[in-house]
Amino acid sequence: MPAFKDTKGYQVITGWLEGKGFRPFPFQEETWEALHGRRSGLVNAPTGTGKTFSVFLGALIQFINEHPKAWQTKSKNGLQLLWITPLRALAKDIGRAMEEVIGELGLQWQVGIRSGDTSASDRQKQKRLVPEVLIITPESLHLLLAQKAYPDVFKSLRIVAADEWHELMASKRGVQVELALSRLCALRAPSGETADVIPIATGSEPGNPHSQLAARSSPLSIWGISATIGNLNQAMDVLLAPLKLIDPAQEGTIIRADIHKEVVVESILPDEIEKYPWAGHLGIKLAEKVVPIIRGSRTTLIFINTRGMSELWYQTLLTVAPDLAGALALHHGSIESELRAWVEDALHEGKMKAVVTTASLDLGVDFRPVETVIQVGSPKGVARFLQRAGRSGHSPDAVSRIYFLPTHSLELIEAAALKSAVAEGAIESREPLILCYDVLVQWLGTLAVSEGFRPEELFQEVRATHCYSELTHDEWEELLHFITSGGRALQQYDEYKKVVVEEGLYRITGRRIAMRHRLHIGTIVSDAMLRVKFMGGGYVGMVEESFVARLEPGDSFTLAGRNLELVAIKDMTVVVKKSNAKKTIVPSWMGGRLPLSASLGRKLREKLADAVEQVAWGAAAPDVEIQALHPLFALQQSLSHIPRPGELLIEQIETRDGFHLFVYPFEGRLVHEAVAALLAYRISKQVPITFSLAMNDYGFELLSDQPIPVDDSNVYRLFSPDNLMEDIRRSVNATEMARRKFRDIAVIGGLIFTGYPGEHKKARHLQASAGLLFNVFSEYEPGNVLIRQAFQEVFDQQMEEGRLRAMLQRIQRSGIILTFPQRLTPFCFPIKVDSLRENLTSEKLEDRVRRMQQQLNKMSGEGGEL
Helix, strand or coil: CHHHHHHHHHHHHHHHHCCCCCCCCCHHHHHHHHCCCCCCEECCCCCCCCCHHHHHHHHHHHHHCCCCCCCCCCCCCCCCCCEECCHHHHHHHHHHHHHHHHHHHHHCCHHHHHHHHHHHHHHHHHHHHHHHHEECHHHHHHHHHHHCCCHHHHCCCCCCEEECCCHHHHCHHHHHHHHHHHHHEEEEEECCCCCCCCCCCCCCCCCCCHHCCCEEECCEEEEEEECCCCCHHHHHHHHHHHHHCCCCCCCCCEECCCCCCEEEECCCCCCCCCCCCCCCCCHCCHHHHHHHHHHCHHHHHHCCCHHHHHHHHHHHHHCCCCHHHHCCCCCCCCHHHHHHHHHHHHHHCCCCEEECCCCCCCCCCCCCCCCCEEEECCCHHHHHHHHHHHHCCCCCCCCCCEECCCCCCHHHHHHHHHHCCCCCCCCCCCCCCCHHHHHHHHHHHHHHHHHCCCCCHHHHHHHHCCCCCCCHHHHHHHHHHHHCCHHHHHHCCHHHCCEEEEEEEECCCCCCHHHHHHCCCHHHHCCCCCEEEEECCCCECCCCCCCCCCCCCCCCEECCCEEEEEEECCEEEEEEEEEECCCCCCCCCCCCCCCCCCCHHHHHHHHHHHHHHHHHCCCCCCCCHHCCHHHHHHHHHHCCCCCCCCCEEEEEEECCCCCEECCCCCCCHHHHHHHHHHHHHHHHCCCCCCCCCCHHHHHCCECCCCCCCCCCHHHHCCCCCHHHHHHHHHHHHEEEHHHHHHHHHHCCCCCCCCCCCCCCCHHHHHHHHHHHHHHHEEEEEECHHHHHHHHHHHHHHHHCHHHHHHHHHHHHHHHEEEEECCCCCCCCCHHHHHHHHHCCCHHHHHHHHHHHHHHHHHHCCCCCCC
């Protein structure tokens, strides 16, 4: 057997690269050789260094080596490479790159894309002739597995690639991938047979999809592709866990690129540092500083954290620089797909000067003309920041240049923390999910609607995944009882008896049930989305039902960079016309605010030490951001204290509003929401007292109309991790939070039908249905696995219970600094402003904040109150 580098495939591919003036990186060659040896693993490399080609070209080398004489003429080879991608836009870009390579090599391979944007005619073509490469989203993969005779599609499959695995792994979409891989692996290893040899069946045996495969199944390699993640080994283990169904002894390989990608981070500093900052208002005021950066670069991506703010930024930039009209575009997930595709094509061709975008362009799309990235507002995570930086200089030897534009002056300390984290490689880990019963219920329906399943075989297959490795037999029996009879609580209702059992085979036989199930395969649950359409025809994009419900005909709003006037809502479509109104409403979409990551929070606390050195000792701060914030930090130190690492700052302030307790753990909004409620509960156990709560990523506030009894005698006890779970359950309305979380679980698990296309149920109706089911389960089946999951998701995701516990343990080892400022401080001011947002419009809030700032700036440090 020839050495790998002497093989035909290797020589063809390296010869093609040399003809283009390229040489493969060592990590790419290492991946190719691993694929040649039928191994599986995970490729980790910086954005823009050729991760895609490491696996894709490896698949081509493998094919050429197997057909050294006919590789350019052999066609209709069946599915060879399944490429799982989290984004539809990413699928299109990868497909374009793959087709270019295949065409230049003269291969007869076809590349197909399967996503929500794929037309019915294209899906039928793929069904008649399966392409050699199929690029697919997790949802579309499950839809494919919900078709009759699906094993025939995968009988020739050699390689599965999970692209951007770091993005998928910590979500229910990642769980979908785990389950799909377990099925593909199980097809290779029927019970009682070796991994490679499958007996020929004379016909299709119901419930045994293995019988539809060829006599000898090809080996299967699984590869993850990841850029920035802190727990690489765990990421690989989660992805490759199902391979033990084929070969229990198989071990994965992590291949890292030894490539240093230079990332240059520059902060856009305001001309004047506000000593009393507040979130959200500063960014737009710095728009004029962005224009020279745009003009000085060939192409610039401007990342905004929310879709609503991206609309506002697009309008503001056109107002500041009208000459950018036609050269500036807007891109986010609620814009009509045709317009998004046009923007992406224009970026590829270098026709765009700048694009204002959200996370819709975060991942691996290769826009080589992009020279510069501007991040507006903190991305709240190191990995996300690096991912976005990598959009610029998208080639190994190019510098990735990213500008940080703060939305309030104190946010500059996050810029300094990000630079430090990037330099040290302090990347966040992504934690995989455990025991997502709702996804498993949906998966059972998917298999039942296609070929059916036998539970004793499927149980072992499901337990081969990381997510369900701890699934008990009792839980499995409960889920089977649930899909066949509705479980103990719903057994009186025929509509929940979806799966029938015929001679031990579990199947969905009702056409209506099958159609409903296929329509709702997926784990992304959001408010009902309504399409926005002009009266004369032509779609603009999507808005959420909850936003439109607040509008009246004649009201104007902004979408896709256009000012629109609401005419009417007809058949789940928002009919609009162009508006000339000078003031419009910017839509808000759910899930816009990102919490501060643990890694960034830790670096942020470290950077406060530099501020202390600068203020207390006059030392030169190492970061321009800390230097610029000197006036703010000096005022904070004079009024209160700047916490060093190993310290927790607590400020107690009395104003006309009442008695304030401000606490600064710097652990992120979600943790602060939980610990604020916990602290309020523990204080109320000592003395009858009520609070209102407010929080941001830096700290939280308890506000009461009476003095708050927190002092040296009880402060450590109040922050104790003892009895944490019991106190959390009592301190927050965990039941009500679980009730809201249960809505999504019920939709994913098929308990609630959200409606046919164009006839979606309203959000309040879905919540009412979910609330009714929650009550029924709670009363008649309190141990139901879906109810348990709802509470667990509240603790793990909304409260970040693990991180909360770690924070309380850290506080027990820290020094707690209690101060009593005579007025609001720079640290507490933004939290105070956030507490006003719920009761004031944006204009009234801005006026109120401006008056507060003026009054505080006039006040001396000795007295006065606000």
